[in-house]
Amino acid sequence: MSAVSLRSEISLRFEWLSGHDGVLETRDPLASPIGKLLECLTPKRRVTVVGLWELLAARETHLLLAWDGNQLAGMATLIPFHRIGQRGGWIEDVVVDPKVRRRHVGRRLMEELTRRAKELQMSRLVLMSHAENGIAHSFYAAQGFNTERHVVFCKKLKKD
Numbered sequence: 001m002s003a004v005s006l007r008s009e010i011s012l013r014f015e016w017l018s019g020h021d022g023v024l025e026t027r028d029p030l031a032s033p034i035g036k037l038l039e040c041l042t043p044k045r046r047v048t049v050v051g052l053w054e055l056l057a058a059r060e061t062h063l064l065l066a067w068d069g070n071q072l073a074g075m076a077t078l079i080p081f082h083r084i085g086q087r088g089g090w091i092e093d094v095v096v097d098p099k100v101r102r103r104h105v106g107r108r109l110m111e112e113l114t115r116r117a118k119e120l121q122m123s124r125l126v127l128m129s130h131a132e133n134g135i136a137h138s139f140y141a142a143q144g145f146n147t148e149r150h151v152v153f154c155k156k157l158k159k160d
Helices: 024-041 049-057 105-119 134-142
Strands: 013-018 062-068 071-083 086-096 124-127
Touching: 024 071, 024 086, 062 105, 071 105, 086 105, 105 124
Parallel strands: 086 124
Antiparallel strands: 013 062, 062 071, 071 086
16 A cells, blocks of 8 residues: 555544433443543553443534544534633544554544634634643644633643
8 A cells, every 4th residue: 555545535524422412322432532632642541331331421522533434533513611701612532543544534523613713603613632632733723723821730630
């Protein structure tokens, strides 16, 4: 297989899931493929059916799944936030299956996230990336994201 064919775009089908879809009962089988994708981001991160239901039960959380046939090729989460005078979206857990990387899945996920954010009348999208993840930083910059001069503070309230 040549390098050109590895980088060719694949046919994707997008599926949006959220708590108000009323389809939680049919989503049990998704826990395993979603868990496998999330392990690419954070090893040892376990996704259970209960955890998936909790995510989808949050009324405004939007889970984007990208399917290549019947295989989960990538995913991302869009979480709306509200500030005085501003409605925005927080992007979490953007991940592409290593077997289909370099085939435009990430770019198409970001395009679909942006489309949905505009549909929801969001004025901005925000995401965080690990400081050492230069590959992700280059990818996000290529998608139109800019770095901002903020320091993020975190206070853990319970053990993960």
